[in-house]
Each structure stands twice: as structure tokens, then as C-alpha cells.
Amino acid sequence: MKTEEGIVIETDGNISKVRMGKHSNCKDCGACPGSDAAIITADNQIGAKLGQRVSVELQESNVLIGAFVVFILPLIFVFIGAITGKELGEMLGVNELISEFIGGAAFSIAVIVVIKLFDQFVAKKDKDIPVILKIAK
Known part of the structure; x- marks a missing residue:
């Protein structure tokens, strides 16, 4: 597991969409349309609100x-x-x-x-x- 930072761009109950910052693992991937465009869906049990910078734990199992x-x-x-x-x-x-x-x-x-x-x-x-x-x- 690794931890990355991002900004909450959308919330719906306990699920939020977070725009993640680009990091060293993303350098040459090219999967994202822009340099900071990786958007993930995350469990938001702590109640983070729109626009807040958050730390997200990413699973790497699969x-x-x-x-x-x-x-x-x-x-x-x-x-x-x-x-x-x-x-x-x-x-x-x-x-x-x-x-x-x-x-x-x-x-x-x-x-x-x-x-x-x-x-x-x-x-x-x-x-x-x-x-x-x-x-x-």
C-alpha cells in the first residue's frame, strides 16, 4: 500500500472522486490525458469536502x-x-x-x-x- 495526496473534486455520500497529483510511477505511462488528470474514486469515511487536499491510501494488490x-x-x-x-x-x-x-x-x-x-x-x-x-x- 502506498499513500498519495490529491484534491477532492466531487463527493457523493461516502464516495469521493479525487484528482491525484502525478508522481514518479506515472512519469511515462501516458494513460492520463493531462499531467495532473488521474482521477480516482475513493472511500470517504472521514467526510472530506469538495476542494480539500487529502491523503489517500492506494491498494496495489492487483x-x-x-x-x-x-x-x-x-x-x-x-x-x-x-x-x-x-x-x-x-x-x-x-x-x-x-x-x-x-x-x-x-x-x-x-x-x-x-x-x-x-x-x-x-x-x-x-x-x-x-x-x-x-x-x-
């Missing part, structure tokens, strides 16, 4: 699994799809290139479904949501 699912798993699925398509194409007497393409495309759609299911699974786990620890001075 970072490696998430990176694998988003970056590596699609490559594996497309490769397996192309090989499967080629084998089926040979068995059915269809052009290998076309069957490889169709197999790769089918497995690409399948991996999108797997990623979406993983995202929903991770989103439901309450213990992984960031928590606002304190209001910074």
Missing part, C-alpha cells in the same frame, strides 16, 4: 494481475486464435490466411469479454477501493 490481463493476455489470445484458425482451416480445406485471421479476430473479441469481466470483478471488491485517510493541511 497491479501485476491487471497488467497481465490488459497487456499480455490479449497477445496470448490472438496467437492461440490464429493457430486454432489455421488448424481448423486445414481441416475444413479453407484458405489458411483467411482462417488465421478469423480465428485471431474471434479470440480478440473473446479477450475483450474476459477483460470486461475482470474489470467488473475487481470493481466489486470493496477492499481494493482507495481510502481517504486524512485531510492534509
